[in-house]
Amino acid sequence: MSQATITATINGVNVDRMGEMIQAVQQNPNLGTFQFRAKNRWMMGAHNCSTIQSFSAAGEEYTTRKTPFVLDSDEPPVLLGTDQGANPYEFVLHALAAGLTTSLVYHAAARGIHLESVESELEGDLDVQGFLGLSEKVRRGYKEIRVHFAIKSDAPEEQLNELMRFSPVLDIVSNPVPVSIKIDKL
Amino acid sequence: MSQATITATINGVNVDRMGEMIQAVQQNPNLGTFQFRAKNRWMMGAHNCSTIQSFSAAGEEYTTRKTPFVLDSDEPPVLLGTDQGANPYEFVLHALAAGLTTSLVYHAAARGIHLESVESELEGDLDVQGFLGLSEKVRRGYKEIRVHFAIKSDAPEEQLNELMRFSPVLDIVSNPVPVSIKIDKL
Secondary structure (H helix, E strand, O other): OOOOOOOOEEOOEEHHHHHHHHHHHHHOHHHHEEEEEEEEEEEEOOEEEEEEOOEEEOOEEEOOOOOOEEEEEOOOHHHOOOOOOOOHHHHHHHHHHHHHHHHHHHHHHHOOOOEEEEEEEEEEEEEHHHHOOOOOOOOOOOOEEEEEEEEEEOOOHHHHHHHHOOOHHHHHHHOOOOEEEEEEEO | OOOOOOOOEEOOEEHHHHHHHHHHHHHOHHHHEEEEEEEEEEEEOOEEEEEEOOEEEOOEEEOOOOOOEEEEEOOOHHHOOOOOOOOHHHHHHHHHHHHHHHHHHHHHHHOOOOEEEEEEEEEEEEEHHHHOOOOOOOOOOOOEEEEEEEEEEOOOHHHHHHHHOOOHHHHHHHOOOOEEEEEEEO
16 A cells, blocks of 8 residues: 655644654753854944854754845934934834744644634834833833734634743743843954 | 034944933933834745834834834744744843943943944853743753954943943843733624
8 A cells, every 4th residue: 555645734833843843942951952043233324234144953053054144133213323224122022923923823722623814913012211221210221112913813712812922022021031232452 | 603513423423413412311311212123924834024114202203214124034944944034032132232232322422432443242041841831841942142242442341341331232131021912802
């Protein structure tokens, strides 16, 4: 009897490979260790540019990306920039939207939950008194971020919400991450 | 006597306008209140896409951006994606690099410190056991982020480090930000 190979894909995620990945990391937790990277160069004023290419998993380098992703950041004129890219705080909102969506899509796939559409709108409140150093009482970052999803799926709202909670970016934004800064003078 | 108008620009930042902005926000703190936004749409699998365009300051809408910034996020094949963009955790590193650099550039300009070049490399350690829900002991987000700057400037290293600390993104990553998530089922 010949063996048919059927690839099970839910929400565009290969659930067979996801199951294999979960099993592999369960058996050897070291396989779960990733290091992600970015290189950034200041151009002028508020304009700077990141290139993102290599990363490692379990100590192994992944060089599958032949060209880097290039990301420009700038500020709008009202914040003294030239608007050649989204600003750093807008990139945080994009990272959070992308992270919550990916978490929902993957964890739904693992549970056999089909999604038809997922859209979100995010708002973040920032008071530049903090950035300008005008008040010690005003925090420098977002005071609050509100995320509003519109989702087509048969699954109940509570479950969709739970599946998003696995998001690494939600953890990064909601909880403290240690950041070390080293400066070499050239 | 005719009056000459000289625009003072340091590090590409118009320091006259920066001084005016600081004074304006000092006199009317409400002017410091910004709201930034992102809209995201799930494409397929790990691929989703944000558009970033409007924002408000002091309750006033800014519609100066005629076209939105479009940002694709995806995962590399080893994380079951199709690599059509940097992943959400890499966008966090870019946001942090951009935020620290902009903070340094602006605050240096305000103090008359000239920068010749600013480059940075960032690394973040992420263990996907957290994302996969395999361990309650492993956090979902970055365990640690290391930032390594190479800077050409006459200012001492300690001062450069202090000037970066005004960064809103450093605050967002280092300290908890409240995130509210609302889901509408379509």
